[in-house]
Amino acid sequence: MKIYRESLEKMIEITTEYTSQTTDMTIEKTVYDIIQDVIQNGDAALRAYGEKFDKVTVENLKVDQADIDKAYDSIPEDLKAALLKAKANITEFHAREKEQGFVDMDTPGILRGQKVTPLKRVGLYVPGGTAAYPSTIMMSAIPAKIAGVKEIVMVTPPQKDGIAPAVLAAAKIAGVDAVYQVGGAQGVAALAYGTESVPKVDKIVGPGNIFVATAKRQVFGQVSIDMIAGPSEIGILADDSANPVHLAADLLSQAEHDARARAILITNSEDLANKVSDEVERQLKLLPREAIARPAIEERSFIAIMDSIEDMFTLMNEVAPEHLEIQLPDPVQYMSMVENAGSVFLGQYAAEPLGDYIGGPNHVLPTSGTARFSSPLGVYDFVKRTSFMQFSKSRLEELAGHITTLARTEGLEAHARAIEVRFEK
Amino acid sequence: MKIYRESLEKMIEITTEYTSQTTDMTIEKTVYDIIQDVIQNGDAALRAYGEKFDKVTVENLKVDQADIDKAYDSIPEDLKAALLKAKANITEFHAREKEQGFVDMDTPGILRGQKVTPLKRVGLYVPGGTAAYPSTIMMSAIPAKIAGVKEIVMVTPPQKDGIAPAVLAAAKIAGVDAVYQVGGAQGVAALAYGTESVPKVDKIVGPGNIFVATAKRQVFGQVSIDMIAGPSEIGILADDSANPVHLAADLLSQAEHDARARAILITNSEDLANKVSDEVERQLKLLPREAIARPAIEERSFIAIMDSIEDMFTLMNEVAPEHLEIQLPDPVQYMSMVENAGSVFLGQYAAEPLGDYIGGPNHVLPTSGTARFSSPLGVYDFVKRTSFMQFSKSRLEELAGHITTLARTEGLEAHARAIEVRFEK
Known part of the structure; x- marks a missing residue:
C-alpha cells in the first residue's frame, strides 16, 4: 500500500480529489428512454428488457409464493440460523430509531x-448475480417493517436459473411481501410509475449499478429514494497499540467489494504503517477475490502518517468514510471528534464485517464522502411527518396584523384577506 | 369552480391524473452544461450567466455586510415587528424537532x-423578483440554526436595483451568514461545487423554477437537497357547518401563488359546494392577482361532493395536499384519518396564511402529492446520524460462526477472515 508522510493540508488535498461526482448525459438519456418506455408499455417493456439485458425470458414477473417458500426450506440450516440471529439483532437496534412526533399544548388557545x-x-432494489446480498435485503426491509410500512416489494434482475435461494429466503425472513423479476433502470421505473404487475411505491431504496443509480435520481420527486450509493470505503484510525494483522484483514474486507473501493489507514506510527502495508500484501495474495481487491488497494487506497491524534481525526473527517474503525486505546472517548462517518467500529473486536451482518446497526451507509450529509438507512427513512395547528379566534386575532403585513409585503393580497374575512362584522 | 358529484373511484381517477411527473431531457442538457461551466470556470461563469439571464452586471458576488445592515435598518417598523414575532414562533415550534440520538447499553460487553x-x-436558494419571499428565508434558515449548522449561506438572482431590502432583512433576522448574488442552475452549481467566492455546502434547500429544480436533482449525491418543489396546493374538508366566505378566501389564498396551483374542496354538502363556488367567483374578481388565480381555479381546481366523511378523507389522502384544512366540528378527532398531508389546519381560525407566516410549523411543505412520502422542512433535515458499536471479545466470538457463514454465502472470503484472524492462536 502507498504510504504518505505529508502535511495535513497536502493530505486533505489528496483525499478530496476522489470525492467530486457529476452526471453523465449519455447514461442520462439511455435511462430516460427506458423510463418512458416502461411508462408507455408497462409489463411488455419489462419483459423486453429482461430478454435484451439479462438474456432471460420471464413469463411471470412476480415470483410465486410457493417458490419463495421452497427456497426458504432449501437453504442450509447454518445459513438459516445466521439470518434469523441477524434479524433479531437488527430488529433490537432499529426499534430504538422509532419516532413519536410531538404535541405542544403549552399556550392556552393553541x-x-x-x-x-x-x-x-x-420498493427494494436488489442487484443480481454475485452482488445479490441477502444481508442487504435484511438491512433494508427490517427498518421499513419496524416503521410500520404496510407493503414491501422487491425487484431484482431475472436469472437463468431463477433467483438465488438465499436471496428469496432472506426476503421471506425480512418480511418482504412480493418479489418481481425485473432489474436495471426498468426495475426502478416500474416501482416509480407502476405497471400491470408491479405496484407503484412511495419510496425506492437499495444499491445498484450506474443505470440503477441514474434511474433513481431521475424518478426522485415522483417517489422518494435513499442516497445514491457509490463505491464503498473503510477508514481506520490506529496507533502502535493496534494489531497489524487485524488491520490488514479489515482493510481487505472492504477492498474485496469493488475495484473502486477504498481502504484508508491513518496513524501516528510509522512502524505500524510499514507492518500493515507488508501484511496487506501477504494476505492479499491468499484471497479468492485478489483480482478485485488488488486494484482497490494499489490505486485507490493509502496509509497516511500524521503527527497527532487531532490531525488524524481532521483528515478522517475530510474522508467522511462509510465505515470508520477506531483502534486506539479507550476508543469511546474519541466519539466526540467524529464528525463525518456512516458507522463507527470501536476497538479491536468491532471488526467491520460484524456491522455488515449482525451487530445491529444498518450496513446501508453513506458512501464516497456523503457521510458529510447523509445517515445510515433507518426507521426514519420509512416515515413522513405531518404538522398540525389549531388556534382560537383570539390567538389568531393577536397575530392578524403581523400576518397581513407580511402577506402584503410579499404582494399576496388574497393571503391577507383570508385573515381579514374572519374578523369582518 | 367545477363541482363534481362522482363515485369515490371516479374521483380518485380524476385526482391522480394531475400528479405524475417526469424529467425533460432538453432542460436536463441545458442544466448539465451550466453545471459543467461553473465547475470549470467558477466565478467567471457565474458573472457571465448573471449578464445573460438576469441582465445584471455583478461586480461583487457576495453582498456587503454593510448593505445587509442598511437594508435591515430601512424596512418599516411593522414589517420588522412581524418578522421578529415570526422568528419567535418558528423557533418555539422547531425547538421540539431537535433529535438526540441514543445509546444501547443493555447487554454486558456490547x-x-x-x-x-x-x-x-x-445553502439556501431564494428565487428572485416577486417570488423572493422573506418568509421562506425564515422558514429555511431557522431550523438549520436550531440544528446547529455552523454556516448558512444564501444565493439569489442579482437584481438591477439590488436585492430587495425585505429579503436582506429577513436573512439577517434568520441568521444567514452570507448572501451571494447568483441565481438559477448556476447558483445551485456554485453551492454544490464551490467557486472562488461561493463556498461549497453540504445541503441545498429552497424552491425555484424548473432550471433550479433540475439542477438540484443533478447535483443530488454530490450534496444533499430537500424535496423538489412543484406547484402549491390546498385541500379543504368541510361540512355545512363551515363558513363559505372563509373557505373561498382560503382557496384563493393558494390559487394566487401560481397559475398551476390547485385548490380543492371536498364536502358532503351540496349546499356548501354551491355557496363556495359562488363566493370564489365573487372574491376572485376583487383580487389584484386575479390573472394568476383564475386559471388555477378554473383549470386545476375543483369541488367534490362525497357521500360520507370517510370517503372525503379517502379522496383527500389520494390528493395528499401540501396544506389541508379540516373545517368540521371538533376537528382534532380526525387527525387519525389523515395519512398524507404536509400541514393540517384545524378549525375555523387556523387559516392557511397563519401557517405561511407565523403559526410556528414550517411552510416549506411537500407539494404535488409528494406528502405521500415527504415531510415539512425541519430541524431533522439539517443533521445526519452516525451509528457506532463496541463489542467485547466474547460477544464477537458468540457471533463469529454466523458472520463467517453469511460472508461465505455472499462469496466474501476476506470478510470471513477479518473475523477469524481475531481468534487465531
Whole structure:
C-alpha cells in the first residue's frame, strides 16, 4: 500500500480529489428512454428488457409464493440460523430509531404538533448475480417493517436459473411481501410509475449499478429514494497499540467489494504503517477475490502518517468514510471528534464485517464522502411527518396584523384577506 | 369552480391524473452544461450567466455586510415587528424537532448507539423578483440554526436595483451568514461545487423554477437537497357547518401563488359546494392577482361532493395536499384519518396564511402529492446520524460462526477472515 508522510493540508488535498461526482448525459438519456418506455408499455417493456439485458425470458414477473417458500426450506440450516440471529439483532437496534412526533399544548388557545405516519408501500432494489446480498435485503426491509410500512416489494434482475435461494429466503425472513423479476433502470421505473404487475411505491431504496443509480435520481420527486450509493470505503484510525494483522484483514474486507473501493489507514506510527502495508500484501495474495481487491488497494487506497491524534481525526473527517474503525486505546472517548462517518467500529473486536451482518446497526451507509450529509438507512427513512395547528379566534386575532403585513409585503393580497374575512362584522 | 358529484373511484381517477411527473431531457442538457461551466470556470461563469439571464452586471458576488445592515435598518417598523414575532414562533415550534440520538447499553460487553451531528454548511436558494419571499428565508434558515449548522449561506438572482431590502432583512433576522448574488442552475452549481467566492455546502434547500429544480436533482449525491418543489396546493374538508366566505378566501389564498396551483374542496354538502363556488367567483374578481388565480381555479381546481366523511378523507389522502384544512366540528378527532398531508389546519381560525407566516410549523411543505412520502422542512433535515458499536471479545466470538457463514454465502472470503484472524492462536 502507498504510504504518505505529508502535511495535513497536502493530505486533505489528496483525499478530496476522489470525492467530486457529476452526471453523465449519455447514461442520462439511455435511462430516460427506458423510463418512458416502461411508462408507455408497462409489463411488455419489462419483459423486453429482461430478454435484451439479462438474456432471460420471464413469463411471470412476480415470483410465486410457493417458490419463495421452497427456497426458504432449501437453504442450509447454518445459513438459516445466521439470518434469523441477524434479524433479531437488527430488529433490537432499529426499534430504538422509532419516532413519536410531538404535541405542544403549552399556550392556552393553541394546539400544535407533528404526527409521524409510515409510508404505505416501499420498493427494494436488489442487484443480481454475485452482488445479490441477502444481508442487504435484511438491512433494508427490517427498518421499513419496524416503521410500520404496510407493503414491501422487491425487484431484482431475472436469472437463468431463477433467483438465488438465499436471496428469496432472506426476503421471506425480512418480511418482504412480493418479489418481481425485473432489474436495471426498468426495475426502478416500474416501482416509480407502476405497471400491470408491479405496484407503484412511495419510496425506492437499495444499491445498484450506474443505470440503477441514474434511474433513481431521475424518478426522485415522483417517489422518494435513499442516497445514491457509490463505491464503498473503510477508514481506520490506529496507533502502535493496534494489531497489524487485524488491520490488514479489515482493510481487505472492504477492498474485496469493488475495484473502486477504498481502504484508508491513518496513524501516528510509522512502524505500524510499514507492518500493515507488508501484511496487506501477504494476505492479499491468499484471497479468492485478489483480482478485485488488488486494484482497490494499489490505486485507490493509502496509509497516511500524521503527527497527532487531532490531525488524524481532521483528515478522517475530510474522508467522511462509510465505515470508520477506531483502534486506539479507550476508543469511546474519541466519539466526540467524529464528525463525518456512516458507522463507527470501536476497538479491536468491532471488526467491520460484524456491522455488515449482525451487530445491529444498518450496513446501508453513506458512501464516497456523503457521510458529510447523509445517515445510515433507518426507521426514519420509512416515515413522513405531518404538522398540525389549531388556534382560537383570539390567538389568531393577536397575530392578524403581523400576518397581513407580511402577506402584503410579499404582494399576496388574497393571503391577507383570508385573515381579514374572519374578523369582518 | 367545477363541482363534481362522482363515485369515490371516479374521483380518485380524476385526482391522480394531475400528479405524475417526469424529467425533460432538453432542460436536463441545458442544466448539465451550466453545471459543467461553473465547475470549470467558477466565478467567471457565474458573472457571465448573471449578464445573460438576469441582465445584471455583478461586480461583487457576495453582498456587503454593510448593505445587509442598511437594508435591515430601512424596512418599516411593522414589517420588522412581524418578522421578529415570526422568528419567535418558528423557533418555539422547531425547538421540539431537535433529535438526540441514543445509546444501547443493555447487554454486558456490547455498546451500540447513534450520534446526531449537525451539517457544517448549508445553502439556501431564494428565487428572485416577486417570488423572493422573506418568509421562506425564515422558514429555511431557522431550523438549520436550531440544528446547529455552523454556516448558512444564501444565493439569489442579482437584481438591477439590488436585492430587495425585505429579503436582506429577513436573512439577517434568520441568521444567514452570507448572501451571494447568483441565481438559477448556476447558483445551485456554485453551492454544490464551490467557486472562488461561493463556498461549497453540504445541503441545498429552497424552491425555484424548473432550471433550479433540475439542477438540484443533478447535483443530488454530490450534496444533499430537500424535496423538489412543484406547484402549491390546498385541500379543504368541510361540512355545512363551515363558513363559505372563509373557505373561498382560503382557496384563493393558494390559487394566487401560481397559475398551476390547485385548490380543492371536498364536502358532503351540496349546499356548501354551491355557496363556495359562488363566493370564489365573487372574491376572485376583487383580487389584484386575479390573472394568476383564475386559471388555477378554473383549470386545476375543483369541488367534490362525497357521500360520507370517510370517503372525503379517502379522496383527500389520494390528493395528499401540501396544506389541508379540516373545517368540521371538533376537528382534532380526525387527525387519525389523515395519512398524507404536509400541514393540517384545524378549525375555523387556523387559516392557511397563519401557517405561511407565523403559526410556528414550517411552510416549506411537500407539494404535488409528494406528502405521500415527504415531510415539512425541519430541524431533522439539517443533521445526519452516525451509528457506532463496541463489542467485547466474547460477544464477537458468540457471533463469529454466523458472520463467517453469511460472508461465505455472499462469496466474501476476506470478510470471513477479518473475523477469524481475531481468534487465531
